[in-house]
Amino acid sequence: MLNADTLLTALSTHARAMATQRTERQRRRALDPADFAALRDLNLHLAAVPVDYGGYYENFARSIRPLCEAYRILASGDSSVALSASMHPAVLSFWRDSPAPDTGAAAWEAQKRAAFSTVIAGHWWGTVMSEPGSGGDVAKTRATARWDGARWRISGEKHFGSGSGATSFMVTVAVPEGEADPVQFYLDTRGVPWDGSSGMTLTAPWDGHGMTSTNSHSFRFSDFPATRFAWPGSYRSVTERAGGAGAVLYTAAIVGVVDTAMRTTRDYWAQRGGPGALRAYEKMEWVNAHKETWLLHQAWEGALTALETQTQPRHAAALAKATIADLADSILNRLSRMSGGGAYSRGSPLGFWLEDVRAAGFLRPPWALAAEGLFTMSWGKDALGFG
Numbered sequence: 001m002l003n004a005d006t007l008l009t010a011l012s013t014h015a016r017a018m019a020t021q022r023t024e025r026q027r028r029r030a031l032d033p034a035d036f037a038a039l040r041d042l043n044l045h046l047a048a049v050p051v052d053y054g055g056y057y058e059n060f061a062r063s064i065r066p067l068c069e070a071y072r073i074l075a076s077g078d079s080s081v082a083l084s085a086s087m088h089p090a091v092l093s094f095w096r097d098s099p100a101p102d103t104g105a106a107a108w109e110a111q112k113r114a115a116f117s118t119v120i121a122g123h124w125w126g127t128v129m130s131e132p133g134s135g136g137d138v139a140k141t142r143a144t145a146r147w148d149g150a151r152w153r154i155s156g157e158k159h160f161g162s163g164s165g166a167t168s169f170m171v172t173v174a175v176p177e178g179e180a181d182p183v184q185f186y187l188d189t190r191g192v193p194w195d196g197s198s199g200m201t202l203t204a205p206w207d208g209h210g211m212t213s214t215n216s217h218s219f220r221f222s223d224f225p226a227t228r229f230a231w232p233g234s235y236r237s238v239t240e241r242a243g244g245a246g247a248v249l250y251t252a253a254i255v256g257v258v259d260t261a262m263r264t265t266r267d268y269w270a271q272r273g274g275p276g277a278l279r280a281y282e283k284m285e286w287v288n289a290h291k292e293t294w295l296l297h298q299a300w301e302g303a304l305t306a307l308e309t310q311t312q313p314r315h316a317a318a319l320a321k322a323t324i325a326d327l328a329d330s331i332l333n334r335l336s337r338m339s340g341g342g343a344y345s346r347g348s349p350l351g352f353w354l355e356d357v358r359a360a361g362f363l364r365p366p367w368a369l370a371a372e373g374l375f376t377m378s379w380g381k382d383a384l385g386f387g
Contacts, residue, residue: 007043014042053117087126143158261335296327299320
């Protein structure tokens with residue numbers, strides 16, 4: 001079994017090499033498949049697979065922290081690669097972190113083994129669940145699935161397919177014919193053309209606004225072959241049992257960007273004369289950014305601890321994501337303002353990072369849906385965590 005420290009050390013070296021190409025990477029508008037191949041060579045894809053299935057994920061208590069740290073480190077080199085690659089362990093958490101269902105355990109176990117075997121073979125997983133007009137709520141999906149006598153086939157519009165072209169399998173949701181609630185499916189997109197001939201049509205390439213090269217494309221599916229999740233019941237039943245790993249893994253990339261932006265800004269001012277070169281306003285913004293980064297790290301640590309101990313993990317993960325989204329936006333704004341007009345240009349990484357961290361509030365789930373979920377959870381028993 002690969003040692004977590006070995007993986008993180010290798011990723012740190014790789015991220016530093018990526019950072020030397022930062023200017024060129026931030027101007028990209030598409031993923032480079034070579035980046036995913038490099039991460040596979042480092043065995044990052046196996047960190048999402050349980051030990052019993054050939055990977056080296058042990059359990060929440062021992063593995064969730066180093067898994068999140070891997071994507072935090074990766075974001076210091078390339079935030080787009082980190083975000084799109086983080087969908088892989090997030091999606092696999094459905095199988096990895098869910099206990100056996102009360103009924104259909106054998107079918108679930110067989111599907112779990114099949115999914116993990118594709119990762120052992122070197123494949124990456126992603127997601128294409130969101131739909132235009134849904135507000136990020138997959139319960140409002142208009143996608144449908146029909147049984148053709150041999151397999152399921154999905155039809156509908158989807159967007160935010162992060163990692164498109166680099167992933168081999170994509171998880172989505174649709175309402176099966178004759179049923180009322182949406183369920184999860186996964187799509188095998190290996191070698192599939194996007195011209196509609198296969199039932200998968202690229203309708204809008206990612207426009208590169210924040211997380212510029214994640215390939216978060218939009219697609220139309222027409223009778224596209226799909227495999228239904230073996231978990232009985234709606235998508236909510238397996239999502240709720242899987243815990244909050246998905247939200248925390250996504251947030252790891254945001255934390256990594258903030259850390260890198262803070263270091264970069266400090267180094268920038270050190271080269272211009274150090275603390276004595278800052279004017280009063282710049283000092284104020286730096287102090288406030290420093291305080292907010294401290295708070296961000298407390299939220300991050302709280303979420304990881306909740307997952308490790310399994311104490312209200314979904315609530316803690318959702319709180320951390322929303323809190324970190326607010327703080328990261330504020331921190332990058334402050335760093336940009338104190339760095340002057342040069343930050344408001346494509347020649348500075350700060351402008352890119354500002355849009356990158358703002359993605360945390362608009363995606364998976366967006367602000368309004370996230371607030372609804374937090375409001376509901378805040379009224380639960382002991383939800384406030386005190387008295």
